[in-house]
Amino acid sequence: MLKAISGTGVLRALGAMSGTSLDGVDAAIVETDGVSIARFGESGYRAYSRAEQQVLEAALGHWSGAEADAAAQVVEVAHAEALSGFETADLVGFHGQTLAHEPRGRGTCQVGDGQTLTEALGVPVVWDFRTADVGLGGEGAPLAPFFHFACAKWFGATEPVAFLNLGGVGNLTWVDPSKASAETNGALLAFDTGPANAPINDLLRARCGLGFDEGGQVAAKGTVATGALELFLQEAYFTRMPPKSLDRNDFPEMMDLVHELSDADAAATMTAMCAASVAQGMAHCPSPPSRVLVTGGGRHNPVLMEMLRVSLDCPVVAVEEVGLDGDMLEAQAFAYLAVRVARGLPTSCPATTGVMALVGGGTVSEPSA
Secondary structure, three states: HHHHHOOOEEEEEEEEOOOOOOOEEEEEEEEEOOEEEEEEEEEEEEEHHHHHHHHHHHHHHOOOOOOHHHHHHHHHHHHHHHHOOOOOOOOEEEEEEEEEOOOOOOEEEEEOHHHHHHHOOOEEEOOOOOOOHHHOOOOOOOOOHHHHHHHHHHHOOOOOOOEEOOOEEEEEEOOOOOOOOOOOOOOEEEEEEOOHHHHHHHHHHHHHOOOOOOHHHHHHHHOOOHHHHHHOOHHHOOOHHOOOOOOOOOOOHHHHHHOOOOHHHHHHHHHHHHHHHHOOOOOOOOOOOOOOOEEOOOHHHHHHHHHHHHOOOEEEEEHHHHHHOOHHHHHHHHHHHHHHHHHHOOOHHHHOOOOOEEEOEEEEOOOOO
């Protein structure tokens, strides 16, 4: 099978993503040769139960041990259930669940064993996408930029555009579609902008018993505490040059800054922190993008989207405006990256993760004979 998937034709790849917002498993089909996108296929979603979320939450920050093992079991079962509902796929791209991310320290930790998943599904599984990048001096994140470049080509962009993913953490990819390939110098710049949905979700769960701020309803009733926002923006991360990346819990002081605020004011202030960190990050783009295409759960928050439109100097729209699916873009990215790994193509470069040279991360596991 490995010989079959390492050729040059179009493959039907099934990607899966479980992000730092800990809501569930996204799964999506992409038909690609690892360079261009031939077709987007069906997609699906498997939510985590509250009990499963609690297991994952307890494991955050752990690199090994009982908590990490329990999280791995939850991740493997949920992914097997999410992916088994799809018809035939040539291979699977399995990101796993990030528990800890310290690219300048201990490295990066995603739980979930690809060999276990390949035995359950009966098809090759590409996994452990980040370790090789970190081993060569990269941040290991973000990894979607090569896919974003392919998406820009797919919808016919002719001017630079920015993809803004607002999941648990925010990340930005600046794309110049006039370049011949993602590997071409000057084609990409990518980095994490700052906290996004994760701290807002944590706040509302702790204070209100809500999983997230649906429709921005809580933030819409509040007023931004400008003093807290200004203190937040003094964090040294924002002046660091990209590429750069974050762990989900890298800004614990956010909770302290809104501790004395009402629920609504705290939610509004944290939402403004997310938007302001994006605005700070836009200054790093090589040239102003023609528009910002927002993906991830944050695009469903009208308060956050309006804050972005006010603070950025270009149009801000959901990726659906160009025919993409913002709920599935990261799952689709790992389907696309799986094909690149199987074919020995790079998945990151100095401009996306700060890695020393072009690198193709990932391990390919095949079912036992």
